Amino acid sequence: MAWSVYANSYDTDADFANATKTVRFKLNQNSIIKYIRTWIVVYNDAPFTNITGKIYYDDSSTETKGDLIEASSTTFTKAQVLSLDNGVRELYFQFNDLALDGDNYYHFALSGTSSGFSESTHIAWRTSYPDPIYADGISVAFANLPKFPYTFCVIGDTF
Secondary structure: OOOOOOOOOOOHHHHHHHOOOOEEOOOOOOOEEEEEEEEEEEOOOEEEEEEEEEEEEOOOOOOOOEEEEEEEEEEEHHHHHOOOOOEEEEEEEEEEEEOOOOOOEEEEEEEEEEEEOOOEEEEEEEEEOOOOOOOOOOOOOOHHHHHHOOOOOEEEEHH
């Protein structure tokens, strides 16, 4: 039985270094972030050196990422992520008890160092299609694939 994974790729080094792909989120109460869990796809021996997670403030006027709040204390090397040319890997990015206000939006992004990303060799961030945790307002039809957010989970506590 095959397992299909849908993801959006980082096709250029600048795309990956500048954390251009983000997931916008809002916590339902004041929380302390310990980890954020997500999944990446490595395609055709992607040439990257490291990957880290970052949390940004939200620019409410454009709903895009604002200033950096904190980079994860965890950085993974390529060897730690995957030793094969192709695969999917679940990663946990650790944060230093980061306190976030439940009334605000934030952005989580992946970034790192790479050399030579292209359509034929890259990493990609897994989307929640076709199995979103919260499917309110989204029809699980393939045509809606671009509307699905990146898969990630926040691990922490309330304060």
